[in-house]
Amino acid sequence: MNLVRSTDLGDLFHVVGVIVTAVGVAMAISGGVAWLYHGPDTIPLFSAAAVAIVFGLAANRLTARPKDLSIRESYLIVTLAWLGAAVFGALPFWFSGLASPVDAFFESISGFTTTGASIFPDPSSLPRGIQFWRDFSQWLGGMGIIVLVVAVLPFLGVGGMQLFRAEVPGPTPDRLQPRISQTASILWRVYVGLTAAQVILYLIGGLDLFDAVTHAFGTMPTGGFSPRTESIGAFSSPYIQYVTILFMYLAGVNFTLHYRTLRGKPLSAFADEEWRFYTLLLGAATVIILGAHLLAGTFDSLEEAFRSSAFQVVSIGTTTGFATADYVLWPAATQVLLVFLMFVGGMAGSTGGGIKTLRLWAALKQGMAELRKHLHPRAVIITHVGGKAVPEGVILNILAFMLLFVASFIAGALLLTIMGVDLVTAAGASAASIGNVGPGLAAVGPAANYAWMPALGKLVLSLLMLLGRLEIYTVLLLFHPEFWRR
Amino acid sequence: MNLVRSTDLGDLFHVVGVIVTAVGVAMAISGGVAWLYHGPDTIPLFSAAAVAIVFGLAANRLTARPKDLSIRESYLIVTLAWLGAAVFGALPFWFSGLASPVDAFFESISGFTTTGASIFPDPSSLPRGIQFWRDFSQWLGGMGIIVLVVAVLPFLGVGGMQLFRAEVPGPTPDRLQPRISQTASILWRVYVGLTAAQVILYLIGGLDLFDAVTHAFGTMPTGGFSPRTESIGAFSSPYIQYVTILFMYLAGVNFTLHYRTLRGKPLSAFADEEWRFYTLLLGAATVIILGAHLLAGTFDSLEEAFRSSAFQVVSIGTTTGFATADYVLWPAATQVLLVFLMFVGGMAGSTGGGIKTLRLWAALKQGMAELRKHLHPRAVIITHVGGKAVPEGVILNILAFMLLFVASFIAGALLLTIMGVDLVTAAGASAASIGNVGPGLAAVGPAANYAWMPALGKLVLSLLMLLGRLEIYTVLLLFHPEFWRR
Numbered sequence: 001m002n003l004v005r006s007t008d009l010g011d012l013f014h015v016v017g018v019i020v021t022a023v024g025v026a027m028a029i030s031g032g033v034a035w036l037y038h039g040p041d042t043i044p045l046f047s048a049a050a051v052a053i054v055f056g057l058a059a060n061r062l063t064a065r066p067k068d069l070s071i072r073e074s075y076l077i078v079t080l081a082w083l084g085a086a087v088f089g090a091l092p093f094w095f096s097g098l099a100s101p102v103d104a105f106f107e108s109i110s111g112f113t114t115t116g117a118s119i120f121p122d123p124s125s126l127p128r129g130i131q132f133w134r135d136f137s138q139w140l141g142g143m144g145i146i147v148l149v150v151a152v153l154p155f156l157g158v159g160g161m162q163l164f165r166a167e168v169p170g171p172t173p174d175r176l177q178p179r180i181s182q183t184a185s186i187l188w189r190v191y192v193g194l195t196a197a198q199v200i201l202y203l204i205g206g207l208d209l210f211d212a213v214t215h216a217f218g219t220m221p222t223g224g225f226s227p228r229t230e231s232i233g234a235f236s237s238p239y240i241q242y243v244t245i246l247f248m249y250l251a252g253v254n255f256t257l258h259y260r261t262l263r264g265k266p267l268s269a270f271a272d273e274e275w276r277f278y279t280l281l282l283g284a285a286t287v288i289i290l291g292a293h294l295l296a297g298t299f300d301s302l303e304e305a306f307r308s309s310a311f312q313v314v315s316i317g318t319t320t321g322f323a324t325a326d327y328v329l330w331p332a333a334t335q336v337l338l339v340f341l342m343f344v345g346g347m348a349g350s351t352g353g354g355i356k357t358l359r360l361w362a363a364l365k366q367g368m369a370e371l372r373k374h375l376h377p378r379a380v381i382i383t384h385v386g387g388k389a390v391p392e393g394v395i396l397n398i399l400a401f402m403l404l405f406v407a408s409f410i411a412g413a414l415l416l417t418i419m420g421v422d423l424v425t426a427a428g429a430s431a432a433s434i435g436n437v438g439p440g441l442a443a444v445g446p447a448a449n450y451a452w453m454p455a456l457g458k459l460v461l462s463l464l465m466l467l468g469r470l471e472i473y474t475v476l477l478l479f480h481p482e483f484w485r486r
Numbered sequence: 487m488n489l490v491r492s493t494d495l496g497d498l499f500h501v502v503g504v505i506v507t508a509v510g511v512a513m514a515i516s517g518g519v520a521w522l523y524h525g526p527d528t529i530p531l532f533s534a535a536a537v538a539i540v541f542g543l544a545a546n547r548l549t550a551r552p553k554d555l556s557i558r559e560s561y562l563i564v565t566l567a568w569l570g571a572a573v574f575g576a577l578p579f580w581f582s583g584l585a586s587p588v589d590a591f592f593e594s595i596s597g598f599t600t601t602g603a604s605i606f607p608d609p610s611s612l613p614r615g616i617q618f619w620r621d622f623s624q625w626l627g628g629m630g631i632i633v634l635v636v637a638v639l640p641f642l643g644v645g646g647m648q649l650f651r652a653e654v655p656g657p658t659p660d661r662l663q664p665r666i667s668q669t670a671s672i673l674w675r676v677y678v679g680l681t682a683a684q685v686i687l688y689l690i691g692g693l694d695l696f697d698a699v700t701h702a703f704g705t706m707p708t709g710g711f712s713p714r715t716e717s718i719g720a721f722s723s724p725y726i727q728y729v730t731i732l733f734m735y736l737a738g739v740n741f742t743l744h745y746r747t748l749r750g751k752p753l754s755a756f757a758d759e760e761w762r763f764y765t766l767l768l769g770a771a772t773v774i775i776l777g778a779h780l781l782a783g784t785f786d787s788l789e790e791a792f793r794s795s796a797f798q799v800v801s802i803g804t805t806t807g808f809a810t811a812d813y814v815l816w817p818a819a820t821q822v823l824l825v826f827l828m829f830v831g832g833m834a835g836s837t838g839g840g841i842k843t844l845r846l847w848a849a850l851k852q853g854m855a856e857l858r859k860h861l862h863p864r865a866v867i868i869t870h871v872g873g874k875a876v877p878e879g880v881i882l883n884i885l886a887f888m889l890l891f892v893a894s895f896i897a898g899a900l901l902l903t904i905m906g907v908d909l910v911t912a913a914g915a916s917a918a919s920i921g922n923v924g925p926g927l928a929a930v931g932p933a934a935n936y937a938w939m940p941a942l943g944k945l946v947l948s949l950l951m952l953l954g955r956l957e958i959y960t961v962l963l964l965f966h967p968e969f970w971r972r
Contacts, residue, residue: 072861292904332912333903340896363889370886371966374959375558392878399885400856403849406892410826417819418778423910423927426818441909473860480857 010063012077015163017059019081019145023088024052030092030136034129041096041127048091055088069163072483075474078146078167082466085112085145089137092130106450106458111137112145113469114351116224116321116438117429117461119451124229128210131227135217141469142221142251142351143191151184167470176259190258191351195220198247205239219247222352224321224438231323231446232311241307241324245314252278252318252346273386278347278357285313285341289334296331309334317341319353321438321446328445335441339428342435343405353436353468355405359398361385366395404472409434412464419454429453433464496549498563501649503545505567505631509574510538516578516622520615527582527613534577541574555649558969561960564632564653568952571598571631575623578616592936592944597623598631599955600837602710602807602924603915603947605937610715614696617713621703627955628707628737628837629677637670653956662745676744677837681706684733691725705733708838710807710924717809717932718797727793727810731800738764738804738832759872764833764843771799771827775820782817795820803827805839807924807932814931821927825914828921829891839922839954841891845884847871852881890958895920898950905940915939919950 031045069077090108093099099107103119110117111134120126123134140148146167176183195216202212215232218225228234232244250258257275260268269275290309299305308325315322316338327338345354365383373381382389412430417423421443428440429450439446450458467475477483517531555563572595579590589605596603597620606612609620626634632653662669681702688698701718704711714720718730736744743761746754755761776795785791794811801808802824813824831840851869858867868875898916903909907929914926915936925932936944953961963969 071863075860331903332907332909333900335909336896336900336903336912340900363886366882367886367890367893368966370883370890371959371963372968373883374561374963375966375968377557392882395882396852396878396885397856397859399882399889400849400853403885403888404853404856407853410822414819414822414826417817417822421818423818423821426822473857477857477860480854480861482858482861 011066011069012073012080013059014063014065015077015149016080016084017056017061017063018149019056020052020059020084020088021056022145022149023085023140024049024054024056026136026140027052027089027092027133030129030133033132034127037128039127039129041092041129044095044097045092045129045133047095048088051091052088072477074163075477075483078163078470079466079475079478081146082109082112082470085137085141086462086466089133092133096127096130098126098130100455102455102458103451106462107134108137109462109465110438111135111223111225112141113436113465114138114141114221114223114319114353115433115436115465115468116218117432117440117444117450117465118225118438119449119453119458121449121451122229123225123227126227128227132210132214134225135214135223135227138221138223138225139195139217140221142223143188147184147187150181151188167474176256186259187255190255190262191220193262194247194250194258198243201243201247202240205237205243207235207240211235215244216247218322219244219320220251220351222248222251222318222320222346222350222436224315226322233324238303238307241311244322245307245311248314248318248320248322249282251320252314252350252352254347254349255351256349257347274347274358274361277361281344281357282313282317285317285337286310289313289330289337292331292334298330312338313341316437317344318346318350319435319437321432323439323446326445326447328441328447339431339441342431342437343409345435355402358385359402362390362395362398363402366399401472404476405434405468408464408467408472412460415460416453416457419457421453421457429457429461430464433461434468436465436468497552497555498559498566499545500549500552501563501635502566502570503542503547503549504635505542506538506545506570506574507542508631508635509571509626510535510542512622512626513538513575513578513619516615516619519618520613523614525613525615527578527615530581530583531578531615531619533581534574537577538574558963560649561963561969564649564956565952565961565964567632568595568598568956571623571627572948572952575619578619582613582616584612584616586941588941588944589937592948593620594623595948595951596924597621597709597711598627599922599951600624600628600707600709600805600839601919601922601951601954602704603919603926603930603936603951604711604924605935605939605944607935607937608715609711609713612713614713618696618700620711621700621709621713624707624709624711625681625703626707628709629674633670633673636667637674653960662742672745673741676741676748677706679748680733680736680744684729687729687733688726691721691723691729693721693726697721701730702733704808705730705806706737706837708734708737708804708806708832708836708922710801712808719810724789724793727797730808731793731797734800734804734806734808735768737806738800738836738838740833740835741837742835743833760833760844760847763847767830767843768799768803771803771823772796775799775816775823778817778820784816798824799827802923803830804832804836805921805923807918809925809932812931812933814927814933825917825927828917828923828926829895831921841888844871845888848876848881848884849888852885887958890962891920891954894950894953894958898946901946902943905943907939907943915943915947916950919947920954922951922954 027045028049031042031049034042034045086109090104093104093107094101107119144167146163176186198216198219199212214227257269286309290306293299293305311324312327343355344360345356346352348356348358362385369381369383409430413426416426425442425444428442429444432438432440444450513531514535517528517535520528520531576590576594579585579593580587593605630653632649662672684702685698700713743755772795776792779785779791797810798813829841830846831842832838834842834844848871855867855869895916899912902912911928911930914928915930918924918926930936
């Protein structure tokens with residue numbers, strides 16, 4: 001090991017330290033909530049905050065500031081930062097005696113990756129500070145902890161764009177402003193604004209401040225943690241459910257479109273090919289599932305059947321994972337469609353997980369182009385998305401991504417079944433984890449939880465969550481031998 | 487409709503007529519078998535043969551000989567020929583009163599596409615002629631009925647290569663000889679030779695001629711129909727099972743390699759990258775499944791556990807679908823792996839179904855290349871298979887094929903669940919049909935059958951079988967609006 005190399009490694013922890021410190025501050029805020037409610041979780045949250053801040057600051061101060069980040073170092077920083085956030089973010093669950101270390105880590109990474117899979121069978125019984133921290137971690141992870149740091153601390157600027165690219169969901173992060181820190185700041189402001197709007201609409205609907213804030217914190221990142229055991233189903237008011245459907249839908253929209261709308265171009269969404277595909281897909285899935293319900297006679301009223309269908313389609317299709325009904329009891333056809341939606345995810349540049357509608361749309365168009373190539377073997381057929389020709393290299397990247405995504409899903413399901421998990425549960429858990437959805441099928445359905453899963457299975461699912469959140473390549477690269485070659 | 491167009495349509499049926507006549511001759515041969523055994527199926531088989539020959543000859547004689555086949559016409563001919571073969575090949579099951587028209591069609595297309603999914607709960611009880619016809623139809627479909635016609639009737643030469651390409655499995659059919667009819671003839675001779683070798687080895691093992699021929703007819707096309715209700719499991723002799731494993735494995739190898747081996751280059755397989763991948767994949771899957779069995783203690787002896795694991799891996803991995811054990815009762819992990827193998831299929835240029843190892847291998851290499859592109863964004867990274875650079879267009883075609891394959895599988899599973907089929911059965915049936923495997927999971931496992939499936943479900947599965955056998959594009963193109971545009 002030479003000096004140059006050790007300096008590089010130091011650089012990495014310099015940035016990771018900032019993230020861990022930020023997580024510590026967030027846990028301190030949650031500790032404040034616990035303190036307000038005189039909760040038994042006050043000490044655990046503040047202790048966890050102290051540990052994270054001490055470690056974070058130490059890592060930051062004992063290392064040199066990064067000068068010039070290589071691409072590899074960016075990938076490593078982003079992965080380490082997310083792992084660091086998940087590890088330190090797990091401390092409150094462990095310190096409060098509510099979970100074993102593995103369970104605490106699972107809950108924490110499930111939060112930061114906005115998955116929303118829980119090991120708590122009865123979230124309603126958790127103390128308020130812990131409930132708040134679960135949703136707060138999702139909200140932080142939703143727009144991206146790196147993006148947050150880039151937005152708030154632009155002095156990290158060197159390599160900021162690379163870190164940004166390694167973290168931000170979607171194949172094509174738009175630069176809204178020349179400087180990446182400005183773009184990050186705009187994204188975060190839109191995110192905060194939408195969250196505030198949802199809180200206000202919840203308050204109007206009669207939710208108390210705590211329920212309003214935590215559920216908005218679970219919605220905008222397409223997270224899905226709820227302090228209520230019955231999830232959104234705890235609020236029978238159709239108004240609350242429709243507000244949730246609306247904001248889950250908005251969370252799955254590319255934030256660039258929100259920004260344009262706020263800048264006075266409300267119609268730019270309609271011109272967006274991906275947006276039309278995203279909206280049409282959710283609409284079509286709702287109609288099909290509604291049809292299946294009407295055939296099976298699951299619901300008493302048409303409105304209830306529509307609301308329940310739309311809620312579950314938007315919740316799963318945007319990878320939020322809130323529930324108003326236990327869809328595991330629904331007709332099998334609706335479950336196949338919901339599993340398919342787990343893979344779809346939201347739009348590129350949204351907080352949604354999954355493969356993203358942009359990739360799916362491009363792949364669909366390429367599939368049609370391949371068919372046409374068979375009809376006209378000598379013609380040059382180029383795939384266009386949004387009026388622009390997509391280079392073959394980009395399409396290749398998209399298709400390879402989809403295959404790696406599906407391959408990771410299969411590997412996850414295989415590993416779980418090896419541990420003795422049944423077929424449907426394993427497939428559902430793997431899909432729900434890599435898609436950052438949360439609830440799966442059968443024994444991990446919306447009315448169930450992940451507590452019973454073997455510890456090794458929880459770690460496999462944790463890795464899948466991280467793979468899904470950082471869009472496969474960032475994490476998978478670390479396993480490529482060439483990554484570690486000088 | 488103008489004159490040119492109607493002449494074109496006539497041309498199509500000229501060739502389809504030849505295929506239907508050939509199917510008629512094959513049914514007459516089966517009728518001969520029935521007659522030898524004095525079976526009640528003698529009249530039904532000869533009647534079906536007569537109908538097919540009359541219709542086939544009429545279609546051929548009443549239309550003009552094709553002059554110049556366009557690409558579209560080739561696709562249409564191939565699809566119509568396969569549908570024609572399946573429709574006329576269904577007549578014996580219907581005429582003999584053993585099956586309804588839909589069931590008969592299902593059994594017939596399952597035969598020709600070498601799927602091996604059956605609606606007969608107890609094949610042992612079927613008359614000999616019908617048993618023979620089931621396996622004979624698979625054997626004809628295995629190497630390809632078009633290839634057979636091109637080989638035997640080279641006068642169809644015009645457009646022969648196009649028909650060949652539209653039917654022959656695998657992304658890159660090798661021209662072994664300058665003339666396509668010579669290539670087709672070589673392939674068929676290798677196929678006949680291997681079948682004969684298997685029959686002889688079966689006879690040495692003590693099987694009677696009927697069992698030896700029918701099971702060889704079910705093996706070489708990776709078909710899977712057996713006249714025995716217990717499939718190969720009816721023969722407890724390890725020798726018979728090992729012979730079957732060997733020939734299923736050989737059936738999944740590119741026939742070009744067999745040809746080279748017969749021409750005195752037995753080592754050419756070892757130099758073949760795809761062959762190494764195919765062999766390694768089956769080997770690794772056997773080891774994993776064997777491990778799962780040893781952990782679960784399913785079998786008494788190691789040899790039996792190995793034999794059973796290897797048999798099922800090779801049977802499913804080559805999409806044959808023979809069974810020596812009811813793997814539905816095996817540990818869940820082994821079932822996930824077997825479902826994965828259903829998608830894999832044999833090598834390109836083999837009689838195996840599925841996606842084919844060549845495509846999977848190229849996709850895997852492309853996935854690695856995409857990872858490396860992230861490490862070296864400015865480098866030009868080209869995927870090589872077998873020492874040759876693969877153009878991006880070819881990789882795109884392969885990846886799009888895989889996605890269309892998976893999309894067809896999902897659509898099939900969705901349609902089945904809409905008809906009330908449970909999740910695991912629907913997924914298993916859809917995968918086993920598009921992969922041309924035969925037995926699936928749960929209610930369509932190796933010890934079960936497809937008789938109970940709703941009629942509409944049987945038609946969906948029939949379409950999937952044809953999609954899988956003709957490698958998606960050929961059939962899917964007919965649904966493309968541009969196909970029908972002048």
